[in-house]
Amino acid sequence: MAGTQLERRQSAADVSLIEQARRRGLRYNLRAYTMVFALLAIWLALAVATQGTFLEPRNMSNLFRQTAINGYLSIGMVFVITAGHIDLSVGAVAGLTGAIAAMLQIRWLPALGTQLGVTWLQPGWPSTAISIVVALILGTVIGIWQGLWVAHGQVPAFIVTLGGSLVFRGSILGITKGVNIGPMNPTFQWLGQAYLSAVAGVVLAIAAVALIIAYTFVSRRNKLKYEFPVKPLWAEVGLAAFYSGLAIGFVVIMHRYRGVPVPVVLLIVIAALFAFVFSRTQLGRYARAIGGNLEAARLSGVNVRRAIVQIFALMGVLGAMAGIVLTARLNAATANAGNQFEMNAIASCVIGGTSLQGGSGSIPAALLGALVMASIDNGLSMLNVQAFWQQIIKGLILMVAVLVDVKSR
Amino acid sequence: MLYGAASLPTFRRGGGAALTLGSQKRVSKWGRAVHVESGVLLDIRNVTKDFPGTRALDDVSMEILEGEIHGLCGENGAGKSTLMKILSGTHPYGTYEGQILFAGEPVRFAGIRDSEARGIRIIHQEMALVKQMTVAENIFLGAERARYGIVDQMKLYSETRELLSRFGLNVPATAFVGTLGVGQQQMVEIAKALRGHVRLLILDEPTSALNDSEVESLMTTLRELRNAGVTCIYISHKLRELFDIADRITVLRDGRCIGTRPTRDVTEDDVIAMMVGRAPTGRFPPKTRTAGKVMLSVRDWTVRNPENKELYAVRGVSFDVRAGEILGISGLMGSGRTELLQSLFGEYGFQPSGEIAVEGKECSIHSSRDAIALGMALVTEDRKNTGLILMHSVIHNMTLPSLPDLSNGAVVDTNSELASTLGMVRELNIKAPSIESRVDTLSGGNQQKVSIAKWLMTRPRILMLDEPTRGIDVGTKYQVYELMDRLAASGMAIVMVSSELPEILGMSDRVLVMHEGAVAGIVGADEASPERIMSLAAMGAQEGAQKGA
Numbered sequence: 018m019a020g021t022q023l024e025r026r027q028s029a030a031d032v033s034l035i036e037q038a039r040r041r042g043l044r045y046n047l048r049a050y051t052m053v054f055a056l057l058a059i060w061l062a063l064a065v066a067t068q069g070t071f072l073e074p075r076n077m078s079n080l081f082r083q084t085a086i087n088g089y090l091s092i093g094m095v096f097v098i099t100a101g102h103i104d105l106s107v108g109a110v111a112g113l114t115g116a117i118a119a120m121l122q123i124r125w126l127p128a129l130g131t132q133l134g135v136t137w138l139q140p141g142w143p144s145t146a147i148s149i150v151v152a153l154i155l156g157t158v159i160g161i162w163q164g165l166w167v168a169h170g171q172v173p174a175f176i177v178t179l180g181g182s183l184v185f186r187g188s189i190l191g192i193t194k195g196v197n198i199g200p201m202n203p204t205f206q207w208l209g210q211a212y213l214s215a216v217a218g219v220v221l222a223i224a225a226v227a228l229i230i231a232y233t234f235v236s237r238r239n240k241l242k243y244e245f246p247v248k249p250l251w252a253e254v255g256l257a258a259f260y261s262g263l264a265i266g267f268v269v270i271m272h273r274y275r276g277v278p279v280p281v282v283l284l285i286v287i288a289a290l291f292a293f294v295f296s297r298t299q300l301g302r303y304a305r306a307i308g309g310n311l312e313a314a315r316l317s318g319v320n321v322r323r324a325i326v327q328i329f330a331l332m333g334v335l336g337a338m339a340g341i342v343l344t345a346r347l348n349a350a351t352a353n354a355g356n357q358f359e360m361n362a363i364a365s366c367v368i369g370g371t372s373l374q375g376g377s378g379s380i381p382a383a384l385l386g387a388l389v390m391a392s393i394d395n396g397l398s399m400l401n402v403q404a405f406w407q408q409i410i411k412g413l414i415l416m417v418a419v420l421v422d423v424k425s426r
Numbered sequence: 427m428l429y430g431a432a433s434l435p436t437f438r439r440g441g442g443a444a445l446t447l448g449s450q451k452r453v454s455k456w457g458r459a460v461h462v463e464s465g466v467l468l469d470i471r472n473v474t475k476d477f478p479g480t481r482a483l484d485d486v487s488m489e490i491l492e493g494e495i496h497g498l499c500g501e502n503g504a505g506k507s508t509l510m511k512i513l514s515g516t517h518p519y520g521t522y523e524g525q526i527l528f529a530g531e532p533v534r535f536a537g538i539r540d541s542e543a544r545g546i547r548i549i550h551q552e553m554a555l556v557k558q559m560t561v562a563e564n565i566f567l568g569a570e571r572a573r574y575g576i577v578d579q580m581k582l583y584s585e586t587r588e589l590l591s592r593f594g595l596n597v598p599a600t601a602f603v604g605t606l607g608v609g610q611q612q613m614v615e616i617a618k619a620l621r622g623h624v625r626l627l628i629l630d631e632p633t634s635a636l637n638d639s640e641v642e643s644l645m646t647t648l649r650e651l652r653n654a655g656v657t658c659i660y661i662s663h664k665l666r667e668l669f670d671i672a673d674r675i676t677v678l679r680d681g682r683c684i685g686t687r688p689t690r691d692v693t694e695d696d697v698i699a700m701m702v703g704r705a706p707t708g709r710f711p712p713k714t715r716t717a718g719k720v721m722l723s724v725r726d727w728t729v730r731n732p733e734n735k736e737l738y739a740v741r742g743v744s745f746d747v748r749a750g751e752i753l754g755i756s757g758l759m760g761s762g763r764t765e766l767l768q769s770l771f772g773e774y775g776f777q778p779s780g781e782i783a784v785e786g787k788e789c790s791i792h793s794s795r796d797a798i799a800l801g802m803a804l805v806t807e808d809r810k811n812t813g814l815i816l817m818h819s820v821i822h823n824m825t826l827p828s829l830p831d832l833s834n835g836a837v838v839d840t841n842s843e844l845a846s847t848l849g850m851v852r853e854l855n856i857k858a859p860s861i862e863s864r865v866d867t868l869s870g871g872n873q874q875k876v877s878i879a880k881w882l883m884t885r886p887r888i889l890m891l892d893e894p895t896r897g898i899d900v901g902t903k904y905q906v907y908e909l910m911d912r913l914a915a916s917g918m919a920i921v922m923v924s925s926e927l928p929e930i931l932g933m934s935d936r937v938l939v940m941h942e943g944a945v946a947g948i949v950g951a952d953e954a955s956p957e958r959i960m961s962l963a964a965m966g967a968q969e970g971a972q973k974g975a
Contacts, residue, residue, distance in 0.1 A: 239841050240841070242841075243841050243844070243845050245841075245844065297837055297838050297840065298833075298836045298837050298838060299829050299830065299833055299836050299837075299838060300836060302822065302826070302829055302838065303829075305815075305818065305822070306815055306818070306822075306826055309815035309816075309817055309818050310811070310812075310814070310815040310816070312811060312812045313811075313812055313813060313814060313815050313826075314815070314826070315773065315794060316771070316773055316794050316804065316806060316812055316813075317794065317826045317827040317880070318793075318794045318795045318797075318798040318827045319826065320793075320795060376815065376817050376818070377817065
């Protein structure tokens with residue numbers, strides 16, 4: 018066979034491989050699009066039922082704010098569930114880390130300051146910074162500790178985190194003595210309650226657009242460098258314009274009320290960061306490999322134990338994140354803060370198509386799931402539906418979402 | 427009549443004698459007259475079974491006589507399991523061609539229930555017992571002696587005792603199955619099978635997990651069952667057992683029935699000759715490789731079974747492999763070949779002992795990571811469970827072991843990942859709709875290429891292949907062979923475990939034969955013959971064949 022002919026056929030085969038990869042990507046995206054359509058349908062229904070109030074900027078702002086805390090937890094939960102495990106302790110971790118932050122700011126740091134005879138440990142931005150850092154470290158340590166139980170102790174994660182949640186809930190009660198700890202310093206409250214100013218909002222929008230354009234440009238250049246086929250230029254420009262439009266529109270709508278809520282900004286940043294970790298780093302790959310086929314992963318040289326500890330550590334940091342923002346929003350730490358948060362996080366992941374068998378999951382889809390859950394909560398409250406119906410409806414939606422997912426696979 | 431005592435046939439036993447039985451009328455359990463001709467219980471006529479890409483059974487015809495113990499043997503993949511799956515209804519009527527007559531009547535099993543209703547029971551290699559339940563509860567699982575849903579315990583245990591004593595099975599009815607040894611668990615399996623109306627008992631490799639004394643008591647039990655009139659098909663490739671227990675022996679090879687012989691008329695050598703058959707011709711590429719320096723050297727390697735720490739999976743194995751050499755490892759199923767490879771790779775065994783040296787340097791391997799760092803790679807035999815992540819894409823499967831090389835820090839460089847995957851897809855000519863396709867959508871041959879490719883991407887110096895061509899078509903096999911020769915010629919040391927004798931003979935420069943975890947012999951390519959290897963594999967090293975219990 019002539020060499021040139023063979024080569025031509027081979028490179029044609031490569032092109033078709035990539036072409037089909039893209040087409041498959043489209044089909045995969047179709048599933049994500051269904052999620053988007055489902056969310057839009059729910060929004061439309063609620064808008065009609067509330068005569069448009071649901072879609073007003075004020076309510077949209079509330080909706081996203083309500084999504085934020087569950088969003089942090091859902092992001093971590095995607096890693097844990099994809100690796101084939103579960104974490105039932107995230108609500109308690111959020112509660113405990115939030116309580117520790119509040120205790121530090123309101124009791125411990127001022128007391129320490131008095132003892133040392135310094136004033137800068139009184140509530141103020143330094144004490145806010147210390148409280149946050151300590152809470153984040155505590156969350157990480159808790160995560161590592163539970164991860165060690167799972168990875169090295171071979172105790173099922175269900176049990177480790179069930180026991181862990183009791184340990185942490187008990188600790189909260191012991192530390193706070195059951196009373197609310199508050200109010201927080203305004204610098205702390207800012208994290209949960211503030212909105213970006215108009216200037217900051219414009220900066221955010223510009224930054225988002227710049228990132229979208231840069232990403233499109235860099236990935237196109239890299240593809241060209243490796244001689245992979247690229248989409249036509251107009252398609253790339255169009256896509257980038259679409260996403261930029263979304264980002265700008267979002268900021269504009271938020272500013273028609275008070276601006277982008279700070280917890281939502283945090284959510285966007287964290288989501289972007291961890292979506293990257295999930296899809297582009299070794300840890301993300303290993304999480305999927307471990308959940309997909311533990312034996313194959315082990316025999317392929319994956320350090321399974323280390324990866325599991327890392328995943329639980331990551332979940333712990335995000336749990337602490339949720340705890341800090343929750344305390345900031347409520348302006349106090351309470352004994353039952355974070356109750357049932359784990360269930361919302363798991364439900365968001367599952368509605369977003371993360372397989373409880375492990376092996377596959379998606380952070381954007383889990384966030385869409387979190388938005389679906391928050392929309393139902395928010396919309397039904399606006400309609401004055403009694404709380405018990407809200408629970409029943411949320412439960413049924415979770416079950417139907419998984420049924421649809423299972424049947425469509 | 428509770429568990430079919432009355433329906434157990436009470437014919438005379440014995441292979442030759444049964445041939446002379448005239449046809450007779452009998453009233454079956456269902457009240458119909460059953461016409462039994464010439465004492466033939468099971469008549470398999472011209473059965474052919476195709477799987478996509480392969481023909482598992484090719485026009486197989488054989489007869490099982492009423493009351494005999496019929497030995498069935500053949501190399502791995504000869505078609506024994508497929509035939510048994512047809513008999514049990516696992517492969518239902520309509521998925522194969524040909525006819526099966528049971529007790530003189532044509533049967534068309536749609537599932538296991540149908541074959542069990544006729545009294546055919548199979549005892550599989552892997553036992554299906556609930557370890558947390560007692561012997562009696564296991565035996566009557568799914569057929570509890572209950573009234574209004576409440577189990578009658580007294581009846582359960584008394585019936586179990588009766589059943590156990592009638593067949594001379596020495597197991598306590600109230601013991602928890604988990605507390606029993608493997609041999610006794612086997613007895614429970616047999617008792618469970620005998621619970622109902624049984625006319626034909628099929629045992630598939632029943633002794634693979636038993637020690638010598640357990641094998642002995644199994645043999646005694648089978649003889650008693652024969653005396654009680656139960657017909658039995660005994661599948662094994664351990665010739666000594668077959669000659670000990672079987673009245674007649676049938677040999678399958680490559681899906682064909684080679685012949686049935688009364689045991690007393692043949693020798694072990696005759697059966698081996700029937701099993702191995704033809705010489706390999708033209709199915710293997712010419713050797714272009716030459717052996718260089720020693721890459722891997724293993725001395726006195728001993729590994730215990732992690733699930734049963736008294737059992738040795740690998741005992742005192744020593745061998746060398748050179749660069750540019752293919753060392754074939756042959757042996758029967760359960761002889762410790764896979765365990766040897768996995769333990770060398772740091773992923774199997776309780777307290778392995780012995781010495782491993784890579785390129786003359788002594789080293790210790792505690793995990794696959796250590797092995798990979800030393801330039802070793804292991805393509806496992808079981809693509810589905812240990813080789814690939816079926817739900818993931820070709821590209822993610824292929825780059826999993828080499829991700830650290832394809833990353834900057836912790837971040838995967840997706841462009842170089844894509845480039846090296848495409849290079850490998852081209853080099854191995856992998857046919858996939860796309861590199862983003864899930865691997866479970868690929869054919870077996872392409873899946874195998876992906877599992878080899880994923881290890882080639884780690885640039886190994888020592889490549890261990892466990893059953894590299896299992897379940898793949900002939901064309902792909904040849905490509906795999908060519909690849910192996912090419913890799914060896916480029917200086918790689920290759921260790922290949924294979925159950926296919928022609929493959930072992932056609933590809934190996936030397937053949938290491940294992941028997942019960944130990945090396946039965948290492949044979950050079952020039953002196954290797956099918957008979958030589960099969961007799962080493964089936965009977966061990968001649969001088970050390972008889973090992974104590």
